[in-house]
Amino acid sequence: MKAVVFAYHNVGVRCLRALIGGGVDVALVVTHRDNPNENIWFASVEQVARDYGIPVITPDDPNTPEVLAQVQAVRPDFLFSFYYRHMLKAPLLECPARGAFNMHGSLLPKYRGRVPINWAIIHGETETGATLHVMNVKPDNGPLVDQMAVPILPDDNADEVFAKVTVAAEMVLARSLPALLAGKAEFRQQDLSQGGYFGGRKPEDGRIDPQAGAADLHNFVRALTHPFPGAFADIDGGRLVIWKTLRAGGHSQQLQTARLHSENGALWLDAVDGGRLKVLSATLDGAALDPATTQTLTLA
Incomplete structure (x- = not known):
């Protein structure tokens, strides 16, 4: 099976490695250039792709005809998004023959949208997790494939919780992959009334x-x-x-x-x-x- 992977951050690194370890032919990786004004405290998806000899591109906008043509040329079975920061529009999501899937850092449908771990801690949640779901044009909206909960202890900070969610994301993908590849994965519709959407956060917030x-x-x-x-x-x-x-x-x-x-x-x-x-x-x-x-x- 052949896949195109859009990825960034530690979750992107671990899930990319889980795909490679699971025997998936990752034909193209799309990631971000690191922002020199950002505190880059996480591992590099681009470096992992280069280590494995996987072609990698870093477009400012993934939804251009040029990027679409590169993805279409691969003829992927799957498209995966792992903490990639841009929304992928319909033409990209329609490229893979077997579907497009995203890994989100919450227990969907809770905390859809941006920086879900930070928002969960701000609201005093006692657990969060990682969710693999079908991608569609609405963010974090598609049917669920699998998810795993992790505890948020009373004095855990966001970095500590993110480390737990990263492990949960890797485990969710690894255990879901065989059924996805075999075409036997079972999807469950989200009850969107059980959660809400949260936006990004800036330093001033x-x-x-x-x-x-x-x-x-x-x-x-x-x-x-x-x-x-x-x-x-x-x-x-x-x-x-x-x-x-x-x-x-x-x-x-x-x-x-x-x-x-x-x-x-x-x-x-x-x-x-x-x-x-x-x-x-x-x-x-x-x-x-x-x-x-x-x-x-x-x-x-």
Whole structure:
């Protein structure tokens, strides 16, 4: 069986290798050029393709007549998309004889759309996962092939959850591949009423809501910490970025807005709902905050 693969990021690397390991003839890989302004903390699909001697292209737009002609020339049985960042339009999806399939980083139909892992953590979910589904012109809309859940522990950050989802994606593809190749895979329609669509996130979306409760603040911080831009507040002393917190029970004082302060040799973030977070890492204008010298900072 012959496939064309659109892929990027760690999920792209592991799923590409799963296809190769499963005996699929990957005839063409389409990926992205790395953006020099982006923090590239993930593995390279392009490098894996070159290691295996697979032709690879990096178009800015995959939906051009030139790219379509290259895909059609391969005469693929399958088209796969693994964390590729552009939507593929109908002409590309109609190329493969046996279908087009996407790997999505959530338990569809929940968290359709962009950056599903970050959104799941922001909303305090206790699990997420990886889903292989049929591609159509609507994002994350097609019938399900298989999915696998992974836990989100209360203090897991997005990087840690992404590592779990990457393994789940590889396992889902590996166990689904034999049935797909044999033409025996069973598809299940999504009940789209059981989930919603979420858009992409920008660094500016990391602004902390000073009126949020402690649980929401904790989820926000761990969803946006390294390698992402971080949860921040612009205060009198500059830009405060909170990188890591732990849930720490409550405090008795009623507050109008969240505040960060030093107490007993540690940093604490007190929320308006009476909850308290222990702050393990924070910076002010790029310099690490020292509990010994940090004054009370109000997040207004």
